[in-house]
Amino acid sequence: MKIDRLLDIVARGGSVKTGIDIHNKEGALLLEKNVRVNKVSTLLVIKQNGLYDLNIDPTSEGGVWDKSGQLLPLTTVEKKAVPEDDPSDLTDVENRIRQITRVKKEATQKHRKAKDNIKKVISEMKESGGQFDVQLVEDTVSDIFNFLNRNSTAFSSLTKEIFSYDDYLYTHSVNVCTIGTAILNHFNDHFSEIINNYLASISLGGNESGNADILRFYINYQPSELRDMSMGYFLHDVGKVLIPDKILNKKGSLSAEEFKIVKTHSYEKGVEVLDKNRISNAVIENILINHHSGLFNGEERSYPDNKLPIEIPPYVKIAKLADIYDAMTSKRCYKDAFNPINAVTSIFRTYANKDPFLQVVLHSFVKIVGIYPPGSILTLRNGQMAYVLLSDGPVILLCTDTKGQPLANKPDPIDLGSINTVESPQIQIDKRRPLNAPTEVIDSLPSYITKLLKAEE
Numbered sequence: 001m002k003i004d005r006l007l008d009i010v011a012r013g014g015s016v017k018t019g020i021d022i023h024n025k026e027g028a029l030l031l032e033k034n035v036r037v038n039k040v041s042t043l044l045v046i047k048q049n050g051l052y053d054l055n056i057d058p059t060s061e062g063g064v065w066d067k068s069g070q071l072l073p074l075t076t077v078e079k080k081a082v083p084e085d086d087p088s089d090l091t092d093v094e095n096r097i098r099q100i101t102r103v104k105k106e107a108t109q110k111h112r113k114a115k116d117n118i119k120k121v122i123s124e125m126k127e128s129g130g131q132f133d134v135q136l137v138e139d140t141v142s143d144i145f146n147f148l149n150r151n152s153t154a155f156s157s158l159t160k161e162i163f164s165y166d167d168y169l170y171t172h173s174v175n176v177c178t179i180g181t182a183i184l185n186h187f188n189d190h191f192s193e194i195i196n197n198y199l200a201s202i203s204l205g206g207n208e209s210g211n212a213d214i215l216r217f218y219i220n221y222q223p224s225e226l227r228d229m230s231m232g233y234f235l236h237d238v239g240k241v242l243i244p245d246k247i248l249n250k251k252g253s254l255s256a257e258e259f260k261i262v263k264t265h266s267y268e269k270g271v272e273v274l275d276k277n278r279i280s281n282a283v284i285e286n287i288l289i290n291h292h293s294g295l296f297n298g299e300e301r302s303y304p305d306n307k308l309p310i311e312i313p314p315y316v317k318i319a320k321l322a323d324i325y326d327a328m329t330s331k332r333c334y335k336d337a338f339n340p341i342n343a344v345t346s347i348f349r350t351y352a353n354k355d356p357f358l359q360v361v362l363h364s365f366v367k368i369v370g371i372y373p374p375g376s377i378l379t380l381r382n383g384q385m386a387y388v389l390l391s392d393g394p395v396i397l398l399c400t401d402t403k404g405q406p407l408a409n410k411p412d413p414i415d416l417g418s419i420n421t422v423e424s425p426q427i428q429i430d431k432r433r434p435l436n437a438p439t440e441v442i443d444s445l446p447s448y449i450t451k452l453l454k455a456e457e
Contacts, residue, residue, distance in 0.1 A: 001054050001064075001074070003047050010040050011222040012067055016054075019062020024049040033060060040222065093397060093413060094452060096389055100375040101456040110147050114140050114174040115167070118234075122169060125241045130276040137234060141177060145230045148181050169241075169248075172326055173234055179369065180233035180322040181226075184315060187364040188221050221315070225283065229315045232287030236319055239269030239288065263303045266292055283315070291319040296354040309354075314361050321347060321365045339434055344371050367391075372429075377441050379433040382426035385444055386414075393417035399445050406446045 006016050015038040022031040030046050037043060046054070056062040056074060064072045117140045121132045221229070240248060243265050247258050254262065270288035274280075294302035295317055296309050328343040338346075344366060351362050370391035372378055378396070379385050383404065386396035393415040400406055419427050438445060438453055445453075 001056055003043060003052050003054055006054065006064065007040060007043050007047070007222065009064060009066070009072075010038060010043060011224070014038075014064065014066045014072075016043075016056070016064045017062050018054055019057035019060030020055055022046060022051070022054065024051070033057075033062070093389065093410070094448070097387070097449060097452045098456055100389075101453055104375055105456060106147070110143060111174055111178070114144060114177070115170045118170045118173045122241055125238070125273070130242060130273045132277060134277055134279065138231065141231045141234050142227070144174075144177055144234075145181055145227055148178070148185060168330060169237065172323075172330065173237060175326040175330075176236055176319065176322045177230055177234040179326060180318050181230045182368045183318045183322060183361075183364050184221070184226060184229055186368050187314060187318065187361060188226065190364070228281055228283040229287065231281075232284040232315075233319055233322065235270075235273075235284060236287050236291050236323065237265065237270075238273050239265035239271075242269040242272065263292070266290070267304050286313065287316055287319050290316045291323055293320070295320060295351060295358055309358075314357075317358065317361045318365070321351075321361070325365075325369060340369075341371050341431060341435070344369055372435070375438065377436040377438055377445075379430045380426065381428045381430045385441065387438070387445070387449060389413055397449075399449065404444055406444060408446075410446070410448060 010016060015036050017034070017036040018031060019033050021029060021033045024030055030049060030051075031037070031042065056064065058074065064074065066072055117136055121137055124132045240262075243262060247254065247261060250258065267289045271285060274285060274288065289304070290307065290312055292301075292303050293307055293312050293316070294305070294309050295312065299309075324347055325343055328338040328346070329340050348362065348366060351358060353359070372388045372391055372394040374388050374391060376388050377385055377399070378388060378394075383400075383402040384398055385400045385404065386398050389395045389397055394417070395413050395415050397413055398407060398411045414427070416427065416429065438449070442450060442453075
C-alpha cells in the first residue's frame with residue numbers, strides 16, 4: 001500500500017497497523033507489527049528510510065481505520081476516487097466535450113467570484129492601510145482549493161480571459177492561486193516518490209553542501225499544508241497595495257530607485273500586511289517573501305538574495321513559476337499579453353536543465369498549464385482546425401477541412417504524439433497560429449460540436 005496514501009489517512013485523524021514488522025534496508029526495525037500508528041511523524045520516518053509501500057496483513061490484525069475508528073476495506077484504501085473530470089476516457093467523444101464545457105463554465109464562475117472577493121479585500125486594505133477580511137480570503141481560497149481537488153484538469157480547461165490592466169492586481173491574485181494550487185496538487189500526487197528516490201541517491205557525506213537542506217525542505221505535503229500554500233499564492237502580491245499606483249502602472253522601464261521600491265512588496269510590505277492582520281504562518285510568509293527569489297545560481301533580477309536556490313522549498317518555486325506565467329500572459333498598460341504557448345516555451349527554456357530537483361517542479365508546471373488546453377482550438381500546418389480533447393499528445397478532433405470548412409462527418413480522435421511527423425508533416429501543429437476559444441471560431445465548427453457547446457451554456 002502506498003505510504004503517501006497512508007500519510008493522508010493518518011493526517012486526517014485515521015490510523016494504521018501493519019500486522020508485520022517493518023525494517024529498513026539495513027535490517028533495523030522501524031515499526032513493530034502490533035503498533036497502531038496514529039501520528040504522521042512515524043510514517044515519515046519510514047518514508048525517509050526509502051520505503052514507499054507498506055504491506056498490511058489483515059490476518060494478523062493489520063488494518064487501516066478512519067478518524068471515527070471505522071475499519072476501511074483495503075481495496076477502498078488502495079483505490080483513490082476517480083476525479084469527475086477524468087480526461088482519460090475518450091470512448092464517448094461527445095460526452096468528453098460536454099465534460100470540458102461544464103468544467104470550463106464552472107471554473108469561469110469560480111474565477112469571477114474570487115476576483116470580486118479580492119476586489120473587496122484590496123479596497124478594504126487601501127482604506128485601512130493594510131487590514132482586510134481574513135475570513136473572506138480563507139473562504140475564497142477554500143472554494144478554489146476544493147474545486148481544483150474535485151476537478152484535476154480544471155485549470156487547463158479554463159480559457160484565459162484577457163482583462164484590462166486596471167483589473168490586473170485582482171485577476172493576478174486569483175490566477176496565481178489557481179495555477180499554483182493546480183501545479184502543487186500535481187507535484188504532490190505524482191512526484192513524491194521520484195523526488196525521494198532522487199534524495200535517497202545523494203550521498204549526504206559528499207561535497208554537495210546543500211543536500212541536507214533538500215531533505216529538510218521536501219516531504220509529501222499534507223492537506224492542511226496545501227491549504228496554507230494556496231492561501232500564500234492568493235496573497236503573494238498583497239504588499240503591492242502599499243506601493244504607489246504610479247510606479248506599479250508606469251509605462252516603460254522602471255528607474256533603479258523605482259524598482260527598489262517595487263521589490264519591497266515581498267519581503268517588507270507583504271510581511272507588514274500579514275502582521276497587521278495577525279497572520280502568523282511560516283508557509284504563507286515564505287511565499288510572500290521569496291516568490292521572486294532565484295531558482296538557479298546567477299538568475300538575474302531575483303530578490304531577496306539571502307538564500308541559495310537549494311534553500312527555496314518546492315511550493316515557493318511553484319509560486320514563482322505561476323507568477324511569471326500569469327504576468328507574461330496578462331495584458332498590462334505597458335505591454336500586450338504573450339501567447340500562452342510562447343510563455344510556456346520561454347519559461348521552460350529559462351529553467352530547464354538547471355538541477356534535477358527544479359526539473360520535477362518545472363515538469364509539473366508544464367503538465368498542468370498545458371501548451372494545448374482541453375477545449376481550445378488549434379490549427380494544423382495544412383490549414384485544418386481541431387478541437388483539443390486532451391492536453392497530452394495532444395489528442396485532437398478535426399473540425400474543418402484544409403479550406404476551413406466544417407467537416408460533415410464525425411472523425412475519430414487523433415493522438416498527435418503518436419504521429420510520425422517526418423512521414424506526415426502536414427499533421428503538425430502550426431505554432432505560428434494562436435489558439436482560439438470555440439466561441440471565437442464558432443462558425444467554423446461542425447454542427448454537432450456547436451450544439452453541444454450551446455447545450456451546456
